[in-house]
Amino acid sequence: MGLDPVVSILILAVIVIIALSVFLSFFPIMLWISALASGVRIGIITLVAMRLRRVVPSRIVNPLIKATKAGLGLNINQLESHFLAGGNVDRVVNALIAAQRANIPLVFERAAAIDLAGRDVLQAVQMSVNPRVIETPTVAAVAKDGIEVKVKARVTVRANIERLVGGAGEETIIARVGEGIVTTVGSSNSHKDVLENPDMISRTVLGKGLDAGTAFEILSIDIADVDVGKNIGAHLQTEQAEADKRIAQAKAEERRAMAVAQEQEMKARVVEMRAKVVESESQVPVAMAEALKNGKIGVMDYLNLKNLESDTQMRNSIGKSDAPTEKNDN
Numbered sequence: 001m002g003l004d005p006v007v008s009i010l011i012l013a014v015i016v017i018i019a020l021s022v023f024l025s026f027f028p029i030m031l032w033i034s035a036l037a038s039g040v041r042i043g044i045i046t047l048v049a050m051r052l053r054r055v056v057p058s059r060i061v062n063p064l065i066k067a068t069k070a071g072l073g074l075n076i077n078q079l080e081s082h083f084l085a086g087g088n089v090d091r092v093v094n095a096l097i098a099a100q101r102a103n104i105p106l107v108f109e110r111a112a113a114i115d116l117a118g119r120d121v122l123q124a125v126q127m128s129v130n131p132r133v134i135e136t137p138t139v140a141a142v143a144k145d146g147i148e149v150k151v152k153a154r155v156t157v158r159a160n161i162e163r164l165v166g167g168a169g170e171e172t173i174i175a176r177v178g179e180g181i182v183t184t185v186g187s188s189n190s191h192k193d194v195l196e197n198p199d200m201i202s203r204t205v206l207g208k209g210l211d212a213g214t215a216f217e218i219l220s221i222d223i224a225d226v227d228v229g230k231n232i233g234a235h236l237q238t239e240q241a242e243a244d245k246r247i248a249q250a251k252a253e254e255r256r257a258m259a260v261a262q263e264q265e266m267k268a269r270v271v272e273m274r275a276k277v278v279e280s281e282s283q284v285p286v287a288m289a290e291a292l293k294n295g296k297i298g299v300m301d302y303l304n305l306k307n308l309e310s311d312t313q314m315r316n317s318i319g320k321s322d323a324p325t326e327k328n329d330n
Helices: 005-026 029-037 044-052 057-070 076-084 089-101 108-116 121-129 170-186 191-196 199-206 232-294 299-329
Strands: 132-135 139-142 147-159 216-231
Touching: 029 044, 029 057, 044 057, 057 076, 057 089, 076 089, 076 108, 089 108, 089 121, 108 121, 121 147, 132 170, 139 170, 147 170, 147 191, 147 199, 147 232, 170 191, 170 199, 170 216, 191 199, 191 216, 199 216, 216 232
Parallel strands: none
Antiparallel strands: 132 147, 139 147, 147 216
């Protein structure tokens, strides 16, 4: 049983469309025609070979068309090798066109190297034409009189194409400018000098050549804001005085503890001496008895000694009773 002619025509049309799609996927005819119309001589076999190398032909041919129209004189091998290396071909071509229009010397090899280094070469060219302003964070520095000064600066930089590969970035510029501010303020005799002439910071920092080894060229450093902070000198002196006071208190406490210990030691020695006196007094009756026994003293001598002791005690008692009366009379 034969197929309906309409169905046969539809099936044939579908097969033709599929075959044409497969053909155009390997043979980008429209892209080849566009390149020829733009004056770019490229063979269809070259485009097919790009497909086999897993290179998207449009990402090579379209930038090549722009480069040819701009008169850059690039070839397809340069663009394809840069694409295979992982670079952005379209951005490199745009950067070369912008550099040519701005009369900035930039060749394809350097632009490709900058792009492969991870930097935006088009942005670098634009920054060379239109300088960029970097605002530093607030930098606190202390003058010689101990007053803190807070400074905020704006740094106008221009990209240096020659030092983009291997040059330091914005963080280095900000760090160096901050270091210059601290050095300038720290060398000032008074914070008033900085407040009166903030441009001295700009002159000193610019004279240090802070853009050496960086990917930028510093055009100007403008002081945006200058404020007075704390009295760091007075604060440090107060802390030093407080520390000296604590040290003096500790030494006084040490001396007091030593005095107390010495007092206790003296009291102990007094008690010890009293004990020795009592011990010595307890030996007197024994000695007296031994003397009487051996006949070294007589009974009358012993009685006279007792009378002398009684008389002494009586005199002491009388003296103690008369002492308050004499004080009251005076």
